[in-house]
Amino acid sequence: MIPAIALVLGVALGLVFQPGVPLWLQPYLPIAVVAALDALFGAVRAQLDGIFDDKVFVISFVANVLVAALVVFLGDQLGVGSQLSTGVVVVLGIRIFSNAAAIRRHAFHA
């Protein structure tokens, strides 16, 4: 319950204060969000599977975001920025989808 409140509080804080994102960080934000969503869906599924572990979640969350940003950065440096980002989005998208499907099975038994 408290973690859920924390998530909602985080969203509320972000919406209220609208922290400015420095320009150099802006290209990394969308992909970092996708990575964060992946971590969140994974956490929910793990919770439902009964194998949730907070340390794993936090570390995977932070690492996911950082790696995603790193991938975008590398892609930019190599001149394949958008393609590499697309790859990351596809992979994370598939993971989000299958995790969401697992959550759905847990929630509705269907």
Added chain:
Amino acid sequence: MTSAPGDRATAGRNRSMSLLDELTVNALDPGYQQTVDRRVSGAGTADQPGGRRDHPRRYPRRRRGLLVAGLLVAGLLLATAAAQARSRAPASAQVRSSLAADVAARTRDTDALQSQVAQLRAQVAAARARGLAATRSGTAMAEQVAALEEANGGTPLRGPGLRVTLADATLPTPDPLAATKRPSALPGDAGRIADRDVQDVVNALWAAGAEAISVGGQRLTPQTAIRAAGQAILVDFRPLSPPYDVIALGEQSQLGNRFGDSPTARRFRTYAATYGIGFTIRSERALTVPVGAGPPLRAARPPAPAP
């Protein structure tokens, strides 16, 4: 024997699909399972049923804080990204609105300067009247000046007259993409009031005997131009927005009859029927036209400040 090729095919397919399979099968971070396995193996198989029992112990205070902090950051990230995307997506719209704000600010500046000009001109007129009132020839001259000023928009006037309102047709707005492709002969242009239309109406009103005319609150002087820039109509270089209110002062019945019978008015009634533009003529008892922009100084210069 028979199954061997099939097996190989399955294996081949599995190999080629392994990336996708891996993705869907290992969608969950393997770290979760590993942690559980480690805990189970560390506690020994005998303790496994006790896994449920130590459930409360799984969230010690400090680690729960970690979780809360992580989720807080996650939510913050989501909201920030959403706000960012929303603020960045309509960048062109932002540029547009900032330009529009710029235009509005400049228009306000012009208005302020305009009213200052009107004030100063009133002072000049008062000073001139005082100076001319001293002599007989001066008084005659003052009357002449007043008549001329009335004619060229130098004084605000009020009186009976006509209010002619022109409005664009309320057709569905044309596709902006199509509009950029074909800048001329738009289907949407058929129902749009153009500068020429306003000019025609104004000319017909002059011809009908109007004594003073203002368009959209801009007094027409002998030097006022009605022009178009893009799709906006400019009167005296100030943009107007529809509907366009043309106010003409003059003897009501004569003005109304003559203008109503003019070819221009008949043409506009046809337009109104055909294209659905707005075209109304109203006779009103008390109308006002503001003072017009004075003629710019061409040769005269303010004197250098005395040393």
